[in-house]
Amino acid sequence: MSSPTSPGPLHLRGVLLDGTAEGERVGELWVTAEGRISVDPVPDATTVADGAWILPGLVDAHCHVGIGPDGPVDLEEAREQGHTDAASGALLLRDCGSPIDTRPLDDDPRMPEIVRAGRHLARPKRYIRGLPIEADSPEELPALVAEQARSNPWVKLVGDWIEREEGDLAPLWPEDVLKAAMDAAHAEGARVTAHVFGEDALPGLIGAGIDGIEHGTGLDDTTIAMMVEHGTVLVPTLINVENFPAFADAAGEKFPRYGTHMRELHARASATVASAIEAGVPVFAGTDAGGGIVHGRIVDEIAALAQVGLGPARALEAACGAARDWLRRPGLTDGAAADLVVVDRDPRVDTDALRTPSLVLRAGVRLS
Incomplete structure (x- = not known):
């Protein structure tokens, strides 16, 4: 794996899962340059996920x-x-x-x-x-x-x-x-x-x-x-x-x-x-x-x-x-650390989707 990079503000669009069986909303979120989730648009953000399933780490x-x-x-x-x-x-x-x-x-x-x-x-x-x-x-x-x-x-x-x-x-x-x-x-x-x-x-x-x-x-x-x-x-x-x-x-x-x-x-x-x-x-x-x-x-x-x-x-x-x-840690909430996993199909139906994430972010830092 290459060294982690923080490419600046990011934008993600798709199915936002809070990680529970029922929690789902189609929408978008942003990651600030400081590595935090924002529910409000962040200027100059690069879109790194569109049409994917997005869930907390x-x-x-x-x-x-x-x-x-x-x-x-x-x-x-x-x-x-x-x-x-x-x-x-x-x-x-x-x-x-x-x-x-x-x-x-x-x-x-x-x-x-x-x-x-x-x-x-x-x-x-x-x-x-x-x-x-x-x-x-x-x-x-x-x-x-x-x-x-x-x-x-x-x-x-x-x-x-x-x-x-x-x-x-x-x-x-x-x-x-x-x-x-x-x-x-x-x-x-x-x-x-x-x-x-x-x-x-x-x-x-x-x-x-x-x-x-x-x-x-x-x-x-x-x-x-x-x-x-x-x-x-x-x-x-x-x-x-x-x-x-x-x-x-x-x-x-x-x-x-x-x-x-x-x-x-x-x-x-x-x-x-x-x-x-x-x-x-x-x-x-x-x-x-x-x-x-x-x-x-x-x-x-x-x-x-x-x-x-x-x-x-x-x-x-x-x-x-x-x-x-x-464990008293946040998920996809405004201001939380941008610890995110992005997959290309619904992991609530097929857990194998989690084996090949298209994107993993740790506090906004891209790991994959």
Whole structure:
């Protein structure tokens, strides 16, 4: 890809999608020289789209800028990860845990906007080495959560992981500690989400008032109903769940219970997510890039969500307008940053339209 350019004021005309299933208007908008959306004409603007479908930048609601196949990466590799996501149209990322501070990358015009969750919080030897902040005792969790919440809008817990003596997935935190941790985060204005593969950690996390569940492959009718009652959202990372058999194989003969469990979770994952969708759990698109998935695959996740019950229009919503609302970021609104994706056919009908955008703008800077 060539270096990004800002060609000055721009004009776009076509079907303006706010990224939701119903939101549509035929019209036009402008991009100012400062990279902001204007609903009023801007003099001397160059028309760069006419008769296209124009939507806000896509959202990857679960990714990890700063993690590679072997653990933490340096800042320059993290930069390349962000560039790859942005080029795919994912211009807003919720970074669900990174061991490095990527804020120095925020001035890079090719980087997507990042909503951060700080570092994972876990117990010793209960997550991937080198990634989390570890609590020596569970009682330390509320203070650690409060510390992360003071500098990030989200906090990321490891809700379950393999427990070596039991040889299977097990919760990391007692329920009373979880309630105190949620209260600590919410007092700072932050929200909390948790990595959860299995069944046992879910009731305590949801009952404590957690805001989101990542993966959620262990959900059942009871915990799905709890999510609906509490307004808890789900980011199922379906394309990474496809790695579960490989995770089971890697466990080998050392942890046979874990291997069997992961294969069972994988086998019913699509039905589990479909049940959550049918029950009314809010579902958003996240790839888990950096956590076993390469960056730039947001369209694959949208397609996977469409197949398990959302359909293409609602799957787009889960990665665009509704996801932006959930993350408290604007869409096609006057004065917002011109983070735009332009495609040549209706992505609410055919998600593959998103694979070959004719134009991607990040704050008015042309990336493709």
